[in-house]
Amino acid sequence: MSERQLKGIGVSPGIAVGRVVVVRWALPEVPHRVVPRTQVEKEVRRLRAAIKDVRRHFAELRERAVDRAGVDAARIFDAQILMLEDKEFIGGVAELIRENHFTAEKAFEFKTLEVRDLWTDTGNPLLKERLADVTGVAIRVIQHLMHRGDEDVWDGISQASIVVATERYTQEVTSPSIEPSPHQVRVLAADFAIVKAAGLEGVVARPHGAARS
Numbered sequence: 001m002s003e004r005q006l007k008g009i010g011v012s013p014g015i016a017v018g019r020v021v022v023v024r025w026a027l028p029e030v031p032h033r034v035v036p037r038t039q040v041e042k043e044v045r046r047l048r049a050a051i052k053d054v055r056r057h058f059a060e061l062r063e064r065a066v067d068r069a070g071v072d073a074a075r076i077f078d079a080q081i082l083m084l085e086d087k088e089f090i091g092g093v094a095e096l097i098r099e100n101h102f103t104a105e106k107a108f109e110f111k112t113l114e115v116r117d118l119w120t121d122t123g124n125p126l127l128k129e130r131l132a133d134v135t136g137v138a139i140r141v142i143q144h145l146m147h148r149g150d151e152d153v154w155d156g157i158s159q160a161s162i163v164v165a166t167e168r169y170t171q172e173v174t175s176p177s178i179e180p181s182p183h184q185v186r187v188l189a190a191d192f193a194i195v196k197a198a199g200l201e202g203v204v205a206r207p208h209g210a211a212r213s
Contacts, residue, residue, distance in 0.1 A: 027135065028142050030109045034101040043097045047090075047104040050144045055084040057140065079133040084141075089115070105145040112138035 035043055058080045065074035083089060089111065096107035115134055119127040 027109060027112070027138060028146060028148065030105050030142060032106060033103050035103060037101065040098055040101060043104045044094050046145060047093060047097065047108065050104065050141050051084050051090060054140045054144055055081060079130060080137050083133060083137050105142045108138060108141050
């Protein structure tokens with residue numbers, strides 16, 4: 001088995017030793033199902049209710065990050081909030097529901113993949129930087145629509161561990177409704193604002209690590 005060494009900037013004093021748990025989020029598998037014409041507007045209402053709830057969730061995370069890390073660091077949550085306020089994007093999801101009789105979660109997945117492919121193909125570095133934000137928002141909205149909670153994140157952590165959150169959208173670990181307990185997480189390696197919003201000891205991970213066999 002190869003060994004990988006990751007370098008970062010410590011934002012908390014001391015040394016932690018423990019099992020490393022790498023946390024990754026991916027879009028949930030959404031079953032393809034069409035709804036009867038009479039249920040289409042109900043799906044649109046489900047979509048709008050989920051967006052409202054998820055936007056509130058990100059706003060709460062931002063407030064906690066402001067309190068613990070400052071306004072500048074908390075701005076990493078702004079892109080997610082703005083996406084949930086994007087009338088063109090949300091309108092596109094609602095249109096998919098109405099035209100194809102998709103469920104709300106399937107329509108959101110479809111629109112997310114469409115936007116990701118479009119932004120990737122442009123070659124614009126600024127748009128590429130936003131891909132993780134798009135994915136993070138989609139994961140949260142789809143999980144909400146499919147009634148999947150945050151508890152799944154911590155189910156596999158039974159002992160004090162060093163959690164490495166490898167993607168920018170790992171602010172999921174700071175959910176106000178389900179924070180990790182001290183016996184689960186000793187150190188969180190992620191973005192500064194995420195570490196502070198979670199109220200954990202942490203390391204600010206750099207974009208690249210040095211790997212050795």
